[in-house]
Structures are given as structure tokens and as C-alpha cells.
Amino acid sequence: MKTLVIGTGGREHALALALSRDPSVTEVHAAPGNPGMSAVATLHPVDPMSGQDVADLAERLAVDLVVVGPEAPLVAGVADAVRDRGISCFGPSAEAAQLEGSKAFAKDVMAGADVPTALAHVCVTEEEAAAALDAFGPPYVVKDDGLAAGKGVVVTDDRAAALAHAVSCERVLVEEYLDGPEVSLFAITDGSTVYPLLPAQDFKRIFDNDEGPNTGGMGAYTPLPWAPHGLVDEVRERVLQPTVDELARRGVRFSGLLYAGLALTERGVRVVEFNARFGDPETQALLALLDSPLGVLLKAAADGVLDDVAPPRWKPGAAVTVVMASAGYPETSRSGDVIRGIEGVDAQPDIDVIHAGTALDDDGRLVTAGGRVLAVTAVGDDIAHARVRAYQGVTAISFDGAQWRHDIASRAAADIVNEDTPA
Template sequence: MRTLVIGTGGREHALARALSLDPGVTEVHAAPGNPGIAAVATVHDVDPMSGPAVAALAAGLGVDLVVVGPEAPLVAGVADAVRERGIACFGPSREAAELEGSKAFAKDVMAAAGVPTAAARVCTTAAEKEAALDELGAPYVVKDDGLAAGKGVVVTEGRQAALDHALACDRVVVEEFLDGPEVSLFAITDGTTVYPLQPAQDFKRIGDGDAGPNTGGMGAYTPLSWAPDDLVDEVLRDVLQPTVDELARRGTPFAGLLYAGLALTSRGTRVVEFNARFGDPETQPLLALLDSPLSPLLHAAATGGLADVEPPRWKDGAAVAVVMASAGYPESSSTGDVITGVGSADALPDVHVIHAGTALAGDDLVTAGGRVLAVVATGSSVADARGAAYGGVEAIAFDGAQHRTDIAAGR
């Protein structure tokens, strides 16, 4: 199979790496890629937001499968353009991707499907926003209705901070606060059959102890020994399958990666959000533990034949990813800072480094975004994998580098 991965970040590097290790894959291409992806794939300078350009590249390369990584191209309809050329594409249609593109749409789908989630109010005017904050109370949860790269959510005890965020957005969803730990559960689906992956947990805030503002994710690990044994079965039954069935009923079937962000509350499992693609950074440890070849699962989901492929299998042990971010992240990012030590980290046993915001400046690897790298490690336990991952982090340096020191601590 010849494959093409669309995107530039850590998720796409992890996907391209997994496909490059798949014995059934003969070629891995990526567009536009990054320096890490270029080590495992042939990269092409194509605008990932242009459906016609991506489709033309896929047709010109004669690929058998296109994998669209990020949410923005999916919401823009890039997968539709690829399928119109008769090429299998892993990723939902523009209409189905609204599950991530609009929080209000997701709430409507969940209500119709009977999916347990937080009470919410969709607001556009200042009066509606103030009334919703007063009705649902503190801690206040305010979400930008559109795409915001994981940074459009404010959770705060301060009413003014919540109102300021709400007023800065056109349309927002104000929700009741959900207590309890959060879990990410991904599922591969062809629009009918749903195969859950194993649960993972990511760490959203910039600082240790979950301090500071939300980011796109500062680290993740899997498996979750503390999660209920029946969690996957429960979420498949009550969340994933009903959501897929409801979108099919509406005539907008969802084929691709359905990501359920969950809160394990005192009143039961609730959906915090849906995403329409592999999550970053949870994808990095999940793919490090995946024991099944990736391409048959993705191709079957893209072509409606998922029930004919075995469900995903998992290696024993655990995997941990620790994100290294540039100075100023998440409010801003520093670019052009020289990165050293990636080769040394990659050479450590059971460690590999995933590139996210990197670029080449001459012979130097430099920062080119907020989240720069993710150091991923596997081990016989979460503690072993965590130790190996932080050993890799210690080997890498760049000006202003920041990372959390408590990813998967005590797990």
C-alpha cells in the first residue's frame, strides 16, 4: 500500500512513523510534513488546506490511502476532495467533521443520540452569555464554538475572566463544570462498525499540577490502570456507537477517527468534547503500543470494510509522551532557536522523538512552533516508560524550552 499523510505536526509524524513500520506499506508520503516526518516519508510542499491540491498530489503519486491528520483540513472538506478523485481517505467529510468544528453541533448530535454530556447553553449575545454564566454557575466553563487548536476553552472560578473570554468569541457554549478525571478514548470507524482504541490521558495545562492556561496538550500516557475495567465497553455502548449511528441517520456518516474526551464524574461518565481526528499528543503513546499494523485499520475504515478487519491489538506495558514547548507557549511561541540532542535521545533504549514544531535552518534543527517535540518511551510499566521519556527530555536542549515534570507521575 502507498500512503499519503496530510499535516505538519506531532500527530502526523507519529502516523507516518507507524505506517513506515507497517510491513504492508511500501511507500509513505507526507504533505507538507516536517523534518522528523522527512526521515520516515517523502515530503511534498502542498497546502494541506487545499482539497484540490491534496487530491491532485494523491492522484499524481498513485497512492492507495490518504490520511488527513489535523482538524482544520477536515472541517474545510479536504477528505471530500480526495474521495471525489476515487482515492480512499481516512478522515470524515466536511459535514461530519462539524462534530469538532462546532461545539453547538456536537451538543445537538449528543442530545439526539442520548449521549451523556454536560448541560450547556449556546450563546451569541452578551446578554445570553451573562445569563448562561449565572445559570450554570462556577466553576465557569466557556468554549469557543469553533476550532481553536485546543486553546479555546476557559475553566475558571472568576466570573469576569469567563465573561471576558465569552465576549471575545462570536458564539460560545457555556457548560456546567464536570468534576473527576478526564480520559481520551479514540475509536476507528467506517460509519457503521466502531473499534475503540485503549484509553489514554493527556495533560492540558502548561504547568505542573495542572497550573496555568490550557494548551494543545503537554504530554500523555497509556494504559490507565486506574480506569474502570468496563469503561471501554460502556463508552462504546453509550457514546461512540450512538453518535456514529446518529450521524448515519442524518445522512452524514462519520468515517475516520472519532475522539471522545470524557470526564469520569461523580454522577457517571460524561462527554466533554468530540474531536474528528487523532488527538495530539495521545496518538504518540497509543501508536507506540499498537501491536496491529495500522494501514489495514485505516484503509478498511476509509472503504467501509472495518468489520472484515481484526480489532486493534495492543502490546503489553505502557507508553508515555512528554512534550517540549518553546518559550512563550501557549500565549506565543519562539521560532529559530537551535535544538540539540535529538539524536542522543533517539538513541536511548525504548525512546523515540516525535517532531511537531521544528524546521531546518541550514544544517541546524530549529524551533518552528509552540509545541516543538514529544519524547515518547515505552516500558514494562508506566513508571518505567516515564523514566525513559524524561531521560530523553534531559538529552534535548533549546533556548527557552519548557516541559512539565509531572506527566504520568504516580501512575
């Protein structure tokens, strides 16, 4: 099949790379793409927010499958425009994508599906937000109801900061705080059948030890050796399948990637949020371990015949992804710094350098062009091994102002090392 990936970031690079490794995929196209994607895909200019432009490009290329990566085009209805032309598209409709586009809508769906989640108040005025903050008490959790590129959530003990964030948004959810570790669990679905992927964990804050402001994600790893036995089955039965079924009951078919952000609390699994697309950077680690042909899975989901193909298979071992960000991120980002060392890292087996915010300058040099610049993903025998390899790759790449976390997967790796050490 011929495929077209829509987007410019690390998630889209990882998708294009995985599709290029699928024997059934004869061509990979990407639009607009990034310099890293050009090694595995033919790049095309397009406005990713224009359904008509994306559909026109898909028709012109005669592709068999369009994969819409980012959330904003999905909420804008790009997948609908592609399907209206009779072209298979992996990605939910604009109506279904409201599961991410509006946290209030997601809460309503979860209530209808009896999905366990945090208690919340929807607030549109400062007075409502203040009352909700006082009702729940610290730590305060305030979420922008709309899309915010992964940075619309504030969790703080500072009431003034929580209220300021609430006031800065048109509509917010003020929620009860959920204790316990967070887990990302993705599922491929055609609106009926649900195939969960491996659970993963990402690291949202900019600095080590989960300090500093939230980012789009500074690293991830999979699988999770500490996850409770049966977690994936429990989440499929209590969260993923009921959500897909509730949407179908409302006449909304969710076809695409359903992302459940979970908290493993003392009271059990609770949904923190839903997303309507592959997460970044968890996708990089997950696809590095995927042993099934990605194109086959996505096409079957897009065509409503997911139960005709086998569930995803996984390679042994583990994968760790470490993000390298530009100076000033996440408040600002610096562009134009020359990036060196990628070729040597990318040439190593089972290591991928995934581009996110890169560009070519007038002299053809690879330079920074965004907050999260790139990510190094390494596969190893276990998390400890994969982590060492990922950080070896990171330290071999350089650009002025580069910053990264040093503790991605450190606890899980330490647990493995301790288990292997005689008492």
C-alpha cells in the same frame, strides 16, 4: 499500499512513523511534513487546506490511502475532495467533521443519540453569556463553538475572565462544570463498525499541577491502570456507537477517527467534547503501543470494510509522552533556537522523538519553529518505567528557552510504585 499523510505536526509524524512500521505499506509520503518526518516519509509541498491541491498530489503519487491529520482541513472538506477522485481517505467528510467544528452541532447530535454530556447554553450575545454563567455558577466553563487549536476552552472561578472569553468569540457554549478525572478514548470507525483504542490521559495546562493556561497538550500516557473496569465497553455502547449511528440516521457517514473526551464524574461517564481526528499528544503514546498494522486498519475504515479486519492489538507495558515547548508558549512562541541531542535519544530502543514545531535553518541546523517543538515518547514495562525513560530523553535534548511539565503520569506512576512496595 502507498500512503500520504497530510499535516505538519506531532500527530502526523507519529502517524507516518507507525505507517512506516506496517509491513503492508510500501511507501509513506507526507505533505507538507516536517524535518522529523523526512526520516520515514518522502516530503512534498502542498497547501493542506486546499482539497484540490491535496487530491492532485495524491493522484500524482498514485497513493492508495490518504490520511488527513489536522481538524482544519477536515472541516474544510479536504477528505471529500480526495474521495471525489476515487482515492481512499481516512478522515471524515466536512459535514461529519462538524462534530468537532461546531460544539453546538455536537450537542445536538448527542441529544439525538441520548449520549450523556454536560448541560449547556449556546450564547451569541454578552447578555446571553452572562445569564448562562449565573445560571450554572462557578467553576465557569466557556467553550468557543468553532475550532480553536485545543485552546478555545476556559475553566475558571473568575466570572469576569469567563465573560471576557465569551465576548471574544462569535458563538460560545456555557456549560455546567463536570467533576472527576478526564479520559481520552479514540475509536476508528467506518461509519458502522467502531473499534475503540486504549484509553489515554493528556495534560492540557502549561505548568505542573495543572496550573496556567490551556495548551494543545503537554503530555500523555496510556493505558490507565486506574480506569474503571469495563470503561471501554461502556463508552463504546453508550457514546461512540450511538453517535456514529445517529449521524448515519441523519444521512452523515462518519468515517475516520472519533475522539471522545470524557469526564468520569460521580454521576457516571459524561462527554466533554468530540474531536474528528487523532488527538495530539495522545496519538504518540497510543501508536507506540499499537501492535496491529496501522495502514490496514485505516484503509479498511476508509473503504467501509472495518469489520473485515481484526480489532486493534496492543503490546504489553505502557507508553508516556512528554512535550517540550518553546519559550513563551502558549501565549507566544520563539523560533530559531538550535535543538541538540535528538539523535542520541532517537537511537535508543522503544523511544521516539516526535517533531511538531521544528525546521531546518539556512545552515541545515534543526531549530525550533513553533510552540510545541517536539515530544519524547517512551515505552516501558509499566507507566513508572516508561515515565523514567521519557524524562531521561527529555533531559538529554536541549534548546534555549525549552519548557516542559515535570509531572506527566506522575500520579499513575506513584500508584504503581506504591503497589509494589510492601505495606
